[in-house]
Structure formats: C-alpha cells, structure tokens
Amino acid sequence: MSVSGSGSNSNIKSKSRLGLLERQILQANPILEAFGNAQTQRNNNSSRFGKFVRISFAPDGSIAGANIDWYLLEKSRVVIRSEAERSFHVFYQLIAGGGAIKGVDTLLLDGGVEDYEYLNKSRREVDGIDDYEEWNALKSALETVGFSASEQMDLFRIVAAILHLGNITITASRNDDATMPTPSQSERACHLLGIPPSEFTRALLRPRVLAGREWVTQARTRQQALEELGALCK
Template sequence: MLQQVNGHSSGSDAQGGKSLREDLQEFLGGEALLHELDDLTKVNPVTLETVLRCLQARYAADMFYTSAGCTLVALNPFKPVPQLYSPALMREYHAAPQPQKLRPHIFAVGEQTYRNVQSLIEPVNQSIIVSGESGAGKTWTSRCLMKFYAVVAASPTSLESHKIAERIEQRILNSNPVMEAFGNACTLRNNNSSRFGKFIQLQLNSAQQMTGAAVQTYLLEKTRVTCQASSERNFHIFYQICKGASVDERLQWHLPEGASFSWLPNPERTLEEDCFQVTREAMLHLGIDIPTQNNIFQVRRKGIPLTFGRCDGQPLS
C-alpha cells in the first residue's frame, strides 16, 4: 500500500525518482555509521523508523544525547555513566569557544543558555523546557542543569561569608532531596516519580553569578496520600520517617517499630530514596531548623497527631 510520509511517497514517484523504500534501504544500509548522526535533522528520509534506528544506534554506542535542530533529545541510559557528568566535562563545555560544536549534551544547552543571558546588552530571561514521559529522565536532567550552573555560575565566596551562610549553589542543590522526599513516590514506571510539576528559576546578578533561586510547584498529586495504586507507594517521606526515625522520635510520633500502615503499602521495597538523614540534612542546609522539622514530621490537627491507619486496625497508642 502506498504511504505518504513527510511528503515522500513509499512507491516510485511519477518522475521515476527513487522511492521512499529505496531511500530507506539506502539509509539503513549504512547502519554501521548511523550512530555518527548527532543531529536528527541529518536523518534522511525522516520517518519514524529512521529516527528510531538512529537513536537506537547511538544508544548502543553509549551516545545518550542527540540534537534535533535546536532541541536536545536525551535517552535515559538507566545505568550510571559517571564520565558523562564529570566536573571536568562541565568545565570543557563552559570553556569551549562554541559549545554547540561539541558533542550534543545537556551541558551544551546549559552553557548556550548561560551565554545567551550574558551576551545581551539588556539581560533577557532564558528558559529550558524539560519534557518527556514518566521515567524519561526529566528530574535527572534538571538536577544536571542545576549542578552545571552551581559550578559555572558560582559566586566567589569570601571566607567570612562562607561562615555565615552555606554557599547559595549548595542551597539550591539541597532543594532537590527535599522536594523529592515530599513530592516523589515509587510508581510502576519510576521508583522516583515526581508527583508534581515544578518551575525552577535561577537568578543571576549582572556578573552572571548565581544569587538566588525560586521554585514554584504545581499539581501535586495529593490524593496519593490516601490512595495508592497496587504495587505503588505513598510519598517517599513517610517511608523515610518510618525507617529512619530515632527511638525518641518514634515514641513522640506514635510510630511503633515494625508497625505496618494501610496508607503505606509496599514498605519492604528498599529504595535509595528512603534516606531520612539526607532529607533532614538538606532541610537543615536550607535553613529549616530541627524544631521546625519536627513540627513538620509530626503533622498535627487541632492538637491530635495525624497518624496513619494500622493494617491490623488496632489503635496506634
């Protein structure tokens, strides 16, 4: 059956030119070199198959970033690739005369955006949109960008100011574990799925140093607190508290050791996100002191601790 794909017909055209099928065969015949196509605009003919084959070849060759014109396509490696995010690589992209000429990378996008702010006489805001399906790597990519800016846009800290406050970049990075503890949960698609959207604003001064950040969150999936799909979990923070609270805190918060709660299904799953200490330290660095943290962890309504229902239906205290 003849098919029209991006203006090509899959049969021979009227002028006796090459058919799309022939173009396809020719393109895919050079499969050994497919991974070298670092920009999807170079893929010809553009069909779902050729684009996917190109991305597949790059994935197989451990090339996880590909340009598509001015958009960057990021493939999730689903494995640690430390050399892909090293501080040395950040510096390489930052120092490059033309970062876009280097291999496609999230750091190239970060650097180009940073330069766009810098080069204009009147500073103009720049935005990076990170989108994709659940588990695609959006949160990972946002973290990479924040780490990148924390390095390239770091403000010079005098010893004195360092004593007074944590470096602003560190505080920005510390916002991630806190947001993820309270807003992420283990779902069928992603062990660390963000159950909210966020708009992160990084603020630079006229010397292009980071002076602050603001995060707006929206559409938090609040219903998850009381209702979770089977095989999914509640928000990480609840498991962190249950697994990481001290003996005193357990007493105070009505959390007997080993108790199970109907609103906290699948607690036996051990995730790296289940780390209460990391959340507490990050909160501390953000200026949330221990008494305030304790108030947060023992959410009370009219003086009554808001506890979770026990699976066995027994009262908690």
C-alpha cells in the same frame, strides 16, 4: 595592608555565601523528592507534582537567590494507590530512620510500615532504595537549607499525624451513623496536631452545619466519615 586584608576577608565571606546558596539550591531536591516523589510501576522515583525553579543572578553572574514553585501535587496518593506502588517517600523514610531524631517519641510512631493503614495495602519496599539512607539525606538537606530542629519536627509531626489518622477505626451503628469505638488513634493524631480530641471527634462524626439561619447537627455515615478523614489527610 589593612585595606587589602579587609578586601580578602570580604571576598572570602562572599565566596562562602555563594557556596552556601549553591548548596541550598542543590539540597532542595532531596526535600522535594521526599515529600513529592513516589515509586510507581514504571519509575522508582517518580515526581508526582510539577516544579519550576527560578534562579536569580547578580550582575557579575553569581547566584543571588532562588525560589521554587510547585503545582499539581498528587494528593490522592496519600490515602490510596495501586498495590504495586508506594506512597510518598517521606512516610517510609520517617519510619525507617525517625527513631534517630531527638524527641521522636513525641511522634508516637511505634510500628513498622505494615502497622499503618495508609501504607500497608501497597508495596512496602523498593529495590535500589534504602529508606534509612534516604532519611539521612533528607535530614542533611533540611539542615543545609536552613530548617531548625523545631521546624523539622513540625514537618514530621504532620507526616506522623497522617499515619495515625489513617488508623482511626470507624464503624456504623444500627442506624448507619458513624461511630468511633476506640479513640486511641484519634487521640494520638490530635496530640500531634494540638487540637482537642472531643472537638475533633464531634467534627468528624456529627458536625454542625448551617441550615438557613440555624445551626443543626448532622450525623455522618461511616463512609462519609472515612471520606472526610481522607480529605483531611490529602
């Protein structure tokens, strides 16, 4: 009986593991859609990237594991898009439901979609999409796949930092040099990314570049600084 009992426990554990793998594979989709899908004029949930799912099977036909390759992510959508379209779903999900996560204050998001430059120039809501419900689905999927609470916060910290970077105000001096009159937004982004605000500002506005054998300081124009911010977010 003890041998039979042991076998039963082993089968239960094996089936439990199989069930978890299946759930993890299925629950990878809400994560991929949140970070890689967006509303376009033709599709409310359009994949703005390509993906290939590879599933490995054991000799008995059961699922042994899986991995996902992604490619051609439309990074430009983060900073600019048509007025009739939206950015990636995760930005709207975070704003709609992020207040419910522990430690959300550390993200420094205290506004709505209309308060963020990278979101407010295009469509904000989509018929048939409830960003709060989708946020809950994303959180559940991350937990099922195995992201810890701290790892999830790291993901959302990057998303929030992008929104703060988009709100940085860059102006031009009389010499057309880029200046940052109010550093509050850059300080928020730097706090989330864990970098010194002074070094970030210097690298953005007046970076040091290697000219031959010497390092020289290069003064950027307002447009160059804005393009640099966009490139960083993408």
